[in-house]
Amino acid sequence: MDAGKYIRPNVHKMKGYHLGKFTCDIKLDQNENPFDLPDELKDTILAKIKAVQWGRYPDYSSAKLTDKIAYFAGVEVDEVLVGHGSNSLILSTLLASVSSGDVVVLTEPSFSLYEVFNQILSATIKTVQLDPNDFSLPLDTMCKMVASENVKMTILCSPNNPTGNAFSIEEIEKILVATSGLVLIDEAYQEFYQQNLTTLLPKYENLVILRTFSKALSMAGFRVGYLIARKELIAGIKKACVPYNTNISAQIAVDEILNHQELISDRIETIINERERLWPILKNLNSVKVYPSKANFFLVRTSDGKKAFQHFLDAGILVRDVSGYPGLKNCIRFNIGTPEENERVIDSLENLDKIL
Ligand SMILES: Cc1ncc(COP(=O)(O)O)c(C=O)c1O
Numbered sequence: 001m002d003a004g005k006y007i008r009p010n011v012h013k014m015k016g017y018h019l020g021k022f023t024c025d026i027k028l029d030q031n032e033n034p035f036d037l038p039d040e041l042k043d044t045i046l047a048k049i050k051a052v053q054w055g056r057y058p059d060y061s062s063a064k065l066t067d068k069i070a071y072f073a074g075v076e077v078d079e080v081l082v083g084h085g086s087n088s089l090i091l092s093t094l095l096a097s098v099s100s101g102d103v104v105v106l107t108e109p110s111f112s113l114y115e116v117f118n119q120i121l122s123a124t125i126k127t128v129q130l131d132p133n134d135f136s137l138p139l140d141t142m143c144k145m146v147a148s149e150n151v152k153m154t155i156l157c158s159p160n161n162p163t164g165n166a167f168s169i170e171e172i173e174k175i176l177v178a179t180s181g182l183v184l185i186d187e188a189y190q191e192f193y194q195q196n197l198t199t200l201l202p203k204y205e206n207l208v209i210l211r212t213f214s215k216a217l218s219m220a221g222f223r224v225g226y227l228i229a230r231k232e233l234i235a236g237i238k239k240a241c242v243p244y245n246t247n248i249s250a251q252i253a254v255d256e257i258l259n260h261q262e263l264i265s266d267r268i269e270t271i272i273n274e275r276e277r278l279w280p281i282l283k284n285l286n287s288v289k290v291y292p293s294k295a296n297f298f299l300v301r302t303s304d305g306k307k308a309f310q311h312f313l314d315a316g317i318l319v320r321d322v323s324g325y326p327g328l329k330n331c332i333r334f335n336i337g338t339p340e341e342n343e344r345v346i347d348s349l350e351n352l353d354k355i356l
Contacts, residue, residue, distance in 0.1 A: 010122050017116045025316035026341045028334040031161065031189070031297045033218040034341060035267055041260065048252045058248045061238075065251045068258050069226050073211070075198050078231035081238055084245045086188060086212040086225025089237075091117050093208060093227065094153065096240035097182055098123050102152035105145055107137070109325040111161045111186065123152075132327055135163040135291070139171055146179035154179055157186040159193050162322045162333045164293030166193050169200070176204040182233075184208045189295035191216035191268050192275070198228060205230050208237075213254050215296060216268050222250040271296050274336050281346055287353030297335040300349070303356045305330035311355050315348045317341075 004012045019030075028034075037045075059065075062082040070077040083089040090113065098104055100122035106114050108127040118125050128142045137156075146154045154175060159166040176183050183206055185197055190211055197209050209228040214220035224246055227237060246254075257264065275293060282290035282298060288308075289301040302308040305323030309332055312319045319334040334345060 011120055014116065014119050017113055022313060022318050024313065024318035026337060026344060027318050028297075028337050028341070028345070029318045029320040030220070031215055031295070031335040032220050033215060033267060033271070033296075034335075034337040035218060035270070037218060037257070038263075041256065041263070045253045045256045048256065049249050052248055052252070054248065056248075058244055058246065058251055060244060062246045062251055065224075065246065065255050066226075068255055072258055073198060073226070073228060074196075075201070075228050076231065079201065079228055079234060081227040081229075081234045081241070082246055083225050083227070083241060084247075084250075085214065085223040086186070086210050087113060088223075088242070088245060089210055089225050089227050090114065090155075090184070090186070092240045092242075092245075093182070093184055093210075093237050094118065094121055094123070096237045098152045103148065103150045105142070105151055105154040107142075107156060107160070109135075109160075109163060109322075109327050110155075110157050111188075112325070114155050114157075126151075127326075129327065130160075130163065135160065135165045137167055137171055139174060143174055143178035146175055146181065146183075149180070151179055151181045153182045153184060155184045155186065157188070158195075159189040159293070159295035161188065161295065162297070162299055162320070162325065162328065162331075164291055164295045164297060164299050166195065166294040169195060169197065172197065173200065173204075176200070176207055179206065182206050182208055184210060186210045188212045188215055192272055192296050193294040201228070201230060205233070208233060213257070216271070217254075217257060217264060218267065219254055219257060222253045224250050224254045271336050274339060274342055278336065278342055278346070282349070285349055287356060288349060297333055299328070299331055299333050301328075301331050302352065303330060305332055307355060308332050308352060311352055312345075312348050315344065315351075317344060317348060 066080050066082050070080045104118050104123045105126050212225040291299045309321040319332045322328050322331050322333050
C-alpha cells in the first residue's frame with residue numbers, strides 16, 4: 001500500500017523520531033536518572049493511586065499539580081502549564097504559534113525532535129551552526145537571523161542536548177531582545193546547571209521556559225513536563241494542548257515526589273558530583289575527546305562512532321550513537337550513571353583505542 005495517498009507529503013517523506021531497541025546491563029542512552037525511587041515512596045504513590053477511582057477522568061487542568069509545580073519553580077500558578085512530558089509541550093507551543101511556512105530558528109546540533117515537529121507543521125526551519133570546537137553560540141549571527149520579521153519562534157536548548165554546554169543569561173537576553181517572535185528555552189537539564197531564567201519573565205513577554213520531571217527528578221516513566229511563561233501566553237498555548245494532558249497516576253506520582261525535596265536535591269547533588277569526579281578522568285583520555293558538560297551526560301568524539309557504539313554494547317553498556325547529527329561525526333553520548341556504572345564506562349573508554 002502507498003501510505004503517501006493518505007499521509008501529508010511532508011510527513012510521508014520524513015524519517016521521524018526513531019529509537020533503536022537494544023538489550024544491555026547498563027542503560028545510558030536517554031539521559032535518565034539512574035537512581036530509582038525508594039520502595040517506601042513507591043508504596044506511598046501506589047497506595048494513593050489505588051485510592052482514587054480509575055474509571056474517572058483525571059483533573060482536567062492538573063490544577064493541584066500545577067499549584068505544586070508553580071511553588072517548586074518559584075513562579076505564579078497561572079504562569080505554569082503542565083503536560084504529558086515536555087515533548088508534548090514543545091508540540092503544543094508550536095501548534096499554538098507557528099503556521100505552515102513560518103520561520104523557526106534552531107541551533108545545530110540540538111535535540112532532534114524540534115526538527116521533527118517543525119517538519120510535521122511545514123514550518124520553514126532555519127539553523128544556526130554552533131561553533132564546531134566548543135558548541136558555543138555564534139551570537140551575532142543568531143541575533144541577526146532571529147531579528148528577521150518572519151521568525152515566529154527560536155528554540156534554544158540549555159544545557160544543550162546532545163552537546164552538554166549551556167548558554168548564559170546574557171546570551172539568552174540578547175536573543176530575546178533581537179527577535180519579535182517567541183523564544184523557547186528548553187531547560188530539560190536545568191537542575192544540573194542551576195541557572196534560573198524565571199527572573200527574566202517580568203522583563204520579556206516572548207520568553208517560554210520548558211522543564212521536565214524526566215531527568216533530574218527520576219520520573220520519566222510518568223511523562224510530566226511543564227512550561228513557564230507569562231500568564232497570557234500560557235492561556236494561549238493551553239488551547240493547543242490535548243485535553244487531560246496528564247493522567248491520574250502522573251498527577252499523583254509527581255505531586256508526591258515534590259513532597260520530598262531533600263531526596264530531589266540529594267540526587268541532583270550526587271549526579272553533579274559524579275560529573276565533576278569523572279571530568280578530569282575523561283578529559284585526559286588519549287583515544288577520544290570528551291566535551292565539558294553542564295548536564296547529566298557527556299558527548300564523546302571518537303575516530304569511529306559506529307565501532308565505539310558497538311564496543312560499549314559488547315560491554316553491556318547502551319550509549320547513544322549521535323554520529324549522524326550535524327557536526328557530530330563519530331560522536332557518541334552517554335549519561336552519568338551510578339558510580340559503579342560510571343566505572344564500567346571509564347573501563348570501556350580506556351579500552352576503546354584497542355579497537356579503533
Ligand atoms: C532537550 C530535551 N528536551 C525535551 C526532552 C523530552 O523530555 P520529556 O521526557 O519531558 O518529554 C528531552 C529528552 O531527552 C530532551 O533531551
